[in-house]
Amino acid sequence: MSGRTALLSGNEATAIAMRQARPDVFAAFPITPSTEIPQYFSKFVADGETPAVFVPVESEHSSMSACIGAAASGARSFTATSANGLALMWEELYIAASLRLPVVMACVNRALSGPININNDHSDSMGARDSGWIQLYSENAQEAYDQFFIALKTAESVGLPAMTCQDGFITSHAVEPVELLEDGKAAGYCGTWKPGRTLLSGPVSMGPYDGAEFYMEHKRQQSDAVSQAFEAHARAVREYGALSGRLLDPVEEYRLDDAEYAFVLIGSSAGTGKDAVDRLRERGHRVGLLKIRLFRPFPAEAIARALSGRRAVAVMDKCDGFSGSGGPLAAEVAGALYGTPAAERPELRPFVYGLGGRDVWVEEFFGIYESLRNPWAADAGRVEYRGVREEAPV
Amino acid sequence: MANETRKFLPSWRTIDSAGTVAVPGSSEKFLTGDWRTERPVWKAEACRHCALCVPACPDSSIPFGADQRRGGFDLDHCKGCGVCAAVCPFGAISMIPEGGLK
Numbered sequence: 056m057s058g059r060t061a062l063l064s065g066n067e068a069t070a071i072a073m074r075q076a077r078p079d080v081f082a083a084f085p086i087t088p089s090t091e092i093p094q095y096f097s098k099f100v101a102d103g104e105t106p107a108v109f110v111p112v113e114s115e116h117s118s119m120s121a122c123i124g125a126a127a128s129g130a131r132s133f134t135a136t137s138a139n140g141l142a143l144m145w146e147e148l149y150i151a152a153s154l155r156l157p158v159v160m161a162c163v164n165r166a167l168s169g170p171i172n173i174n175n176d177h178s179d180s181m182g183a184r185d186s187g188w189i190q191l192y193s194e195n196a197q198e199a200y201d202q203f204f205i206a207l208k209t210a211e212s213v214g215l216p217a218m219t220c221q222d223g224f225i226t227s228h229a230v231e232p233v234e235l236l237e238d239g240k241a242a243g244y245c246g247t248w249k250p251g252r253t254l255l256s257g258p259v260s261m262g263p264y265d266g267a268e269f270y271m272e273h274k275r276q277q278s279d280a281v282s283q284a285f286e287a288h289a290r291a292v293r294e295y296g297a298l299s300g301r302l303l304d305p306v307e308e309y310r311l312d313d314a315e316y317a318f319v320l321i322g323s324s325a326g327t328g329k330d331a332v333d334r335l336r337e338r339g340h341r342v343g344l345l346k347i348r349l350f351r352p353f354p355a356e357a358i359a360r361a362l363s364g365r366r367a368v369a370v371m372d373k374c375d376g377f378s379g380s381g382g383p384l385a386a387e388v389a390g391a392l393y394g395t396p397a398a399e400r401p402e403l404r405p406f407v408y409g410l411g412g413r414d415v416w417v418e419e420f421f422g423i424y425e426s427l428r429n430p431w432a433a434d435a436g437r438v439e440y441r442g443v444r445e446e447a448p449v
Numbered sequence: 450m451a452n453e454t455r456k457f458l459p460s461w462r463t464i465d466s467a468g469t470v471a472v473p474g475s476s477e478k479f480l481t482g483d484w485r486t487e488r489p490v491w492k493a494e495a496c497r498h499c500a501l502c503v504p505a506c507p508d509s510s511i512p513f514g515a516d517q518r519r520g521g522f523d524l525d526h527c528k529g530c531g532v533c534a535a536v537c538p539f540g541a542i543s544m545i546p547e548g549g550l551k
């Protein structure tokens with residue numbers, strides 16, 4: 056059924072998925088903590104393990120431009136980046152999405168300046184959430200590996216770019232057992248991309264000026280593709296599940312069945328959160344966890360279904376939206392719950408935690424749970440910050 | 450844009466994906482002449498057909514024939530930038546206000 060199990064970091068597992076997905080082009084510029092991905096991939100190229108062309112560029116603006124040019128010519132194109140590198144791609148992110156080019160990127164989440172920091176939070180990719188890219192977040196190296204294939208399949212079937220996100224260092228550099236697909240099975244799953252018109256298929260102009268008479272129709276068309284991505288993603292997940300035995304639905308419910316309280320979060324902290332849930336359950340508390348894998352498009356219905364009827368939910372953002380009321384996940388979950396009947400709607404508490412690599416412990420979850428069970432403190436503000444020092448030691 | 454015009458344009462369902470233009474040379478169909486606020490006027494009798502203005506035009510609106518002679522302006526595409534008038538060494542091009550605006 057499946058291939059071998061290897062001890063791999065999230066970065067190495069992702070690079071292997073990229074080789075197995077048989078790209079034509081890989082363009083990248085190194086940036087911590089994603090540097091290892093192009094490093095491993097360029098070794099595959101040097102060792103003749105992939106026929107892909109490796110394009111070493113002088114910036115991330117160029118790596119995304121190279122991917123766009125290659126994809127516009129019909130080439131399956133990959134890149135990897137983090138934080139400031141992603142920020143330097145900003146203009147091209149929108150161009151890849153609006154030109155409907157299924158470039159696939161591995162984003163290794165790192166705090167976006169400043170002050171400069173190389174450790175994990177989600178401020179880089181969360182800023183790109185409205186750029187038109189599909190976004191999938193992984194809890195561990197296995198998910199980072201698996202979801203790369205799912206991202207590719209979804210992207211190519213609807214003609215939109217996709218990024219897989221994993222937590223910098225925590226997932227990208229920690230080594231854990233990862234079950235790999237056999238090369239042949241992975242290639243069979245990925246198939247070959249069948250692009251429509253390309254720069255090589257005849258005289259075409261891509262990305263010409265789009266005036267007020269046409270622009271809105273193209274945006275509506277793009278939004279339709281994003282809606283279709285739900286179904287395409289579900290199909291990709293089903294097929295991948297049949298191949299690997301691992302089902303990576305848009306959200307993962309952990310011990311939520313009879314839960315009165317829930318943690319809602321993204322990424323590697325889900326592992327710590329599940330441990331906290333287990334320990335709280337041992338003491339008889341009815342608490343569970345909801346992990347979000349698919350963030351774009353946003354699975355609002357699945358989230359509303361999973362959370363409605365709970366007493367209170369803690370929505371935990373590893374990113375401050377600077378909106379004054381929490382991070383982007385809290386805002387999106389609040390939006391998802393607004394459509395549920397008022398009587399079923401849980402109280403929603405936004406938390407911001409883990410910025411710039413600040414560790415989150417099981418005890419932190421206990422504290423959040425305590426906070427959830429107590430009535431909202433009048434002086435708490437609209438968002439609670441966890442793990443931040445409040446008083447200087449005396 | 451007037452509503453009468455709008456109904457002849459493709460809907461978001463039928464419009465070309467991503468605005469990709471799949472026919473060559475289509476920019477010629479985009480008449481940019483109505484962007485002009487000033488119009489170049491060619492004084493044929495002063496022109497020495499030196500062709501200095503021809504490559505200076507950013508809109509390829511000055512034809513130059515196989516007979517090595519300059520032709521009249523393509524006013525469907527000329528945007529009235531005035532570069533040609535500035536480069537002509539013989540004063541054979543002048544710019545006048547477009548549309549009778551004072």
Ligand code: SF4
Binds near residue numbers: 511526528530531534
């Ligand atoms: S005015 Fe400008 S656009 Fe028009 S012919 Fe002269 S150079 Fe070309």
Ligand code: SF4
Binds near residue numbers: 495496497501538540
């Ligand atoms: S630059 Fe002046 S003289 Fe020379 S071809 Fe143009 S209009 Fe004629």
